Amino acid sequence: MKPSTACRLAVATVLTLTGGAVDATVVTTCKAAAGSDGRVDYGFCVSELGKHHDSPSADTWGLAKVAALTGVVNADNAVYDIKALMAKHGTDDGSARPALGRCQELYDSMGFAFAEAHDNINNRDYTGGKEKAGEAAALAHQCDDVFAKAGVPSPVAQYSDYSLQIAVVCSAITNLVQ
Template sequence: MKPSTACCLAVATVLALMGGVVDATVVTTCKAAAGRDGRVDYGFCVSELGKHHDSPSADTWGLAKVAALTGLVNADNAVYDIKALLAKHGTDDGSARAALGQCQELYDGMGFAFAEAHDDINSRDYAGGKEKAGEAASMAHRCDDAFAKAGVPSPVTQYSDYSAQIAVVCSAITNLIQ
């Protein structure tokens, strides 16, 4: 077997083990976004955008909108989990309940911010889209701050981290649109 054939087979095996092939546009767009904005986590970008059903047919403009939609879904999932935590009988600590309540409001607002980012990008108002994505990231940080002030660990840290990262991806990809 030629070395080039062995290399191609190895790459194909790795891609098969990863669960499929990520569209080349996602890869090239994430690479360009990471190259232009050092805050972009290339692996996160490829992984998360590659999961969305619209990504294979999306151009850069479409991928910016996919990033905003992905942020919206994450915010909605956070609200669902926060409501479940508030309904639990074990959440009797007043400061934790207050922080959860504040985060529920913030994640509701974050969902709207990501939806508005999508709409702005769709309308080609790129500055507005980036501003709304930035607002979403700010709300994630404010949720983390609410738990820090309460002196309790946040049960929604994974949502905050995700929201901040996808907001950066959304803004960075929007910056690539000509």
């Protein structure tokens, strides 16, 4: 299947699942972001930005901020899940517990980095916003590295993947605002 066909199918699926509630601005902004930055997953962009309550009334500038806020929520969810994993008795082994503790710190920092990206974009400091989104992505990589060095599979890999994707979306949309 061609990538363009896959993108159209992904959008059609999103529109079907949401009852067509995804705003045209989300679709056009994500299309422009994917067109300007090959790292942007168009289907992910439409799906995730389309879920946010501020998206229907947001312009491109607003969607860049929504992307940053979505990163904050993802980081907070990761911290919550890490705390729950650390409370379980099964994480008492010597390598998983310290890795989880370190990733909790990293995800705390990531939440702040995405919040700062939002604030910078809101203040029209687009370079600063993109730098903070990049910092958030680097923190996700650091968490992945912690688990790799510990020799255990990451139980929070889905959060890292999401963080990396939303950081790219945030930066790409911010580039459209400039």
